[in-house]
Amino acid sequence: MKNTQKGAQMLIEHQHPDNKSIMVAVLGAPNVGKSSLVNYLLGMDLSVVTNKAQTTRNKIHCVFTVDRTEIVLVDTPGLHKTNQELNKRLNEQAREGVDGADLNLLLVDLTRPVLGQLEDFKENMESDKFAKTWVLFTKCDRVENYKELPLSLVMDKMQELMPEIEKGIVISTKDGTNMHNLTGLLVDEAAPGPHYYGDGSVSNKNERFFATEYIREQAFELLNAELPYELAVVIDEYKDMKPKRGETETKVKSHISASILVNRPSQRAIVVGSKGGMIKEIGTRSRKKIEAMVGGQVHLNLHVKVSPKWFKNNNILEELGLPRAKNSNRVWRSR
Numbered sequence: 001m002k003n004t005q006k007g008a009q010m011l012i013e014h015q016h017p018d019n020k021s022i023m024v025a026v027l028g029a030p031n032v033g034k035s036s037l038v039n040y041l042l043g044m045d046l047s048v049v050t051n052k053a054q055t056t057r058n059k060i061h062c063v064f065t066v067d068r069t070e071i072v073l074v075d076t077p078g079l080h081k082t083n084q085e086l087n088k089r090l091n092e093q094a095r096e097g098v099d100g101a102d103l104n105l106l107l108v109d110l111t112r113p114v115l116g117q118l119e120d121f122k123e124n125m126e127s128d129k130f131a132k133t134w135v136l137f138t139k140c141d142r143v144e145n146y147k148e149l150p151l152s153l154v155m156d157k158m159q160e161l162m163p164e165i166e167k168g169i170v171i172s173t174k175d176g177t178n179m180h181n182l183t184g185l186l187v188d189e190a191a192p193g194p195h196y197y198g199d200g201s202v203s204n205k206n207e208r209f210f211a212t213e214y215i216r217e218q219a220f221e222l223l224n225a226e227l228p229y230e231l232a233v234v235i236d237e238y239k240d241m242k243p244k245r246g247e248t249e250t251k252v253k254s255h256i257s258a259s260i261l262v263n264r265p266s267q268r269a270i271v272v273g274s275k276g277g278m279i280k281e282i283g284t285r286s287r288k289k290i291e292a293m294v295g296g297q298v299h300l301n302l303h304v305k306v307s308p309k310w311f312k313n314n315n316i317l318e319e320l321g322l323p324r325a326k327n328s329n330r331v332w333r334s335r
């Protein structure tokens with residue numbers, strides 16, 4: 001997906017001799033605040049955020065620049081113990097996220113026991129080798145007197161468990177604690193070289209991908225309990241209509257038909273809601289977000305389909321960008 005700056009000028013700019021870049025994997029357990037961090041640094045709501053665990057299902061490159069430094073954040077699904085096929089593939093996405101990263105940001109939630117989160121991370125990552133890692137202690141706005149916590153002792157223990165850990169930073173994306181500081185540290189850490197994304201892209205994923213994400217995000221927000229985890233969104237049709245003569249670019253209409261897949265017929269009834277109220281609300285909310293992304297009007301058609309055990313179906317998982325085998329879709333060059 002691209003930002004609005006002119007392509008040719010940007011291609012020249014990305015070759016500038018003063019350019020620097022860094023690839024940063026954003027890792028941690030479900031719900032620790034990975035996507036919130038990415039969106040904060042990006043300055044836009046690109047990655048989906050909900051209060052439910054396991055919202056992010058794909059590794060997503062999110063790109064921003066500070067002066068001549070390009071920072072590529074790789075948002076990843078939360079790592080967790082699992083035997084289920086879908087969850088195994090989510091873990092695989094996170095493992096691929098560290099592949100080729102110059103730096104890992106390992107997020108641990110200050111409102112939960114922190115050492116346990118690190119132990120789980122090491123176990124679920126199934127690797128003994130990591131790039132340089134910084135621990136980000138998240139959600140400090142929710143911890144009274146966090147400054148009095150014995151974090152240097154915790155850091156010593158963490159470094160014993162994982163020697164790649166170089167430093168720890170307390171942050172909050174709610175009140176901005178240390179976010180400016182973190183950006184500066186990332187810029188300092190970047191190495192001289194051309195930008196990975198010189199064409200103005202803000203992500204390696206396209207608008208079609210984010211359309212499914214925003215529909216799923218709204219469904220996650222609006223539906224209760226366990227249902228969201230048995231739900232997926234696939235696009236059936238995505239058509240950009242050219243503006244008619246006299247119409248401005250901003251009036252461009254996209255026609256999107258998408259299906260919300262559920263596992264059982266009873267779930268279909270919940271997603272449709274009484275008199276279609278729930279699906280209508282999911283549609284209205286996600287359409288607004290997609291319109292903000294594409295900068296034009298969107299006509300969104302949503303259907304709910306029962307697709308039993310879709311989360312074990314290889315074809316559907318592949319369509320959702322979750323291949324079985326280790327299969328990196330990196331677009332950057334190695335240094």
Ligand SMILES: Nc1nc2c(ncn2[C@@H]2O[C@H](COP(=O)(O)OP(=O)(O)OP(=O)(O)O)[C@@H](O)[C@H]2O)c(=O)[nH]1
Nearest residue numbers: 031032033034035036051053054055056078172173
């Ligand atoms: N109070 C507070 N809440 C936060 C902060 N960062 C994230 N949250 C909340 O924590 C919840 C999870 O945030 P996400 O950014 O979706 O977490 P994630 O790690 O990407 O989650 P997964 O996609 O499940 O792996 C959301 O309700 C956020 O609003 C923070 O700094 N302070």
